[in-house]
Amino acid sequence: MIEVYAPASIGNFAVGFDSLGAALAPIDGTLLGDIVAVSPATRDEFICSGEYAHKLPSDANENLAYQCLVHFRTHVAPSMPCVKLELKKNLPIGSGLGSSACSVVATFAALDQFAGTALSQVELIELMADFEAIVSGGRHYDNITPCYLGGLQLTGDLIPDKSISLPVDKNWYYVAAFPGFSLNTAKARSVLPRQLSMHASVEFAQRLSAFSTLLLTGRFDNALSIMSDEIAEPYRAPLITGFSEAKAALPELGAEIVSISGAGPTLFTVCKTLEAAQQCAQWLEQNYINEQGFCHICKLDNAGTRQL
Numbered sequence: 565m566i567e568v569y570a571p572a573s574i575g576n577f578a579v580g581f582d583s584l585g586a587a588l589a590p591i592d593g594t595l596l597g598d599i600v601a602v603s604p605a606t607r608d609e610f611i612c613s614g615e616y617a618h619k620l621p622s623d624a625n626e627n628l629a630y631q632c633l634v635h636f637r638t639h640v641a642p643s644m645p646c647v648k649l650e651l652k653k654n655l656p657i658g659s660g661l662g663s664s665a666c667s668v669v670a671t672f673a674a675l676d677q678f679a680g681t682a683l684s685q686v687e688l689i690e691l692m693a694d695f696e697a698i699v700s701g702g703r704h705y706d707n708i709t710p711c712y713l714g715g716l717q718l719t720g721d722l723i724p725d726k727s728i729s730l731p732v733d734k735n736w737y738y739v740a741a742f743p744g745f746s747l748n749t750a751k752a753r754s755v756l757p758r759q760l761s762m763h764a765s766v767e768f769a770q771r772l773s774a775f776s777t778l779l780l781t782g783r784f785d786n787a788l789s790i791m792s793d794e795i796a797e798p799y800r801a802p803l804i805t806g807f808s809e810a811k812a813a814l815p816e817l818g819a820e821i822v823s824i825s826g827a828g829p830t831l832f833t834v835c836k837t838l839e840a841a842q843q844c845a846q847w848l849e850q851n852y853i854n855e856q857g858f859c860h861i862c863k864l865d866n867a868g869t870r871q872l
């Protein structure tokens with residue numbers, strides 16, 4: 565049997581709409597992501613289990629992981645022996661934690677290993693992005709590549725091999741708080757403006773290029789000082805109950821940055837110390853999340869998708 569884990573991710577990472585994303589590893593060791601197990605079988609079988617399985621359509625044909633299996637068998641490895649594929653759905657749907665990307669990445673990575681197809685990194689990333697595009701209302705790599713490769717990834721079609729890994733300050737902590745309700749990514753994309761002004765376009769280009777260069781040259785505090793989302797956050801914040809209050813309160817507790825993870829409603833902070841991260845997590849637990857929500861203090865997951 566092959567069992568593959570794929571981590572949750574923060575799309576956009578505030579400065580890089582559709583172009584920057586980071587994989588998350590809770591410091592308490594929680595595996596915050598989906599797991600796909602593939603084993604030989606007499607006919608193709610699909611099982612969806614895990615905490616959030618009941619939130620997905622009961623028809624396997626509507627489950628991305630099963631769709632990936634059908635595509636893989638038809639277009640990539642027609643002679644692959646029959647398999648039992650189990651998706652352990654551990655990430656909430658429509659959370660802003662790259663849930664759909666997680667299932668897609670784990671499934672293709674597991675099938676590639678099981679079938680011995682040895683697809684190249686770029687082939688796999690393109691295949692994964694095709695499926696992410698089906699549900700999210702736009703082709704973007706900022707969940708796919710961090711989830712697959714780990715770390716912080718500057719990513720897109722213009723980028724050689726689709727992705728470049730960026731360094732971050734080893735002292736940074738990330739608090740990710742899922743409030744316990746869903747926000748569909750396609751819906752959260754539909755509220756964005758169709759066009760940007762010349763001023764906004766130039767500023768976006770400056771911010772992302774400066775942020776990346778500052779990280780690459782180890783000027784982490786300078787990078788933090790320009791880490792903000794002027795593209796999506798202003799339009800999405802009104803869709804997320806409690807976000808504006810959290811954005812106002814958390815800097816006083818030590819958050820350097822407060823922004824939306826992916827399309828939301830998960831919120832993330834960057835903190836420079838564990839104490840600040842703990843203070844933010846406590847506030848978020850008391851004021852942002854409901855009974856279905858959760859909050860994790862994280863580092864980046866530098867391993868990305870891996871066999872367990």
Ligand SMILES: Nc1ncnc2c1ncn2[C@@H]1O[C@H](COP(=O)(O)OP(=O)(O)O)[C@@H](O)[C@H]1O
Pocket residue numbers: 619620621626627628629651656657658659660661662663664665667699700747748749750826827
């Ligand atoms: N295995 C899966 N994981 C996540 N979403 C799935 C899966 N299979 C099908 N879906 C559907 O894809 C959509 C994902 O919604 P989206 O808001 O893009 O989630 P996320 O932002 O968490 O990736 C939902 O309609 C969900 O029912």
Ligand SMILES: N[C@@H](CCOP(=O)(O)O)C(=O)O
Pocket residue numbers: 575576581582583658659660661662663664700704706707749752753796825826827828
């Ligand atoms: N760049 C995308 C990221 C969506 O992430 P998700 O975790 O909400 O699916 C966007 O901002 O729409």
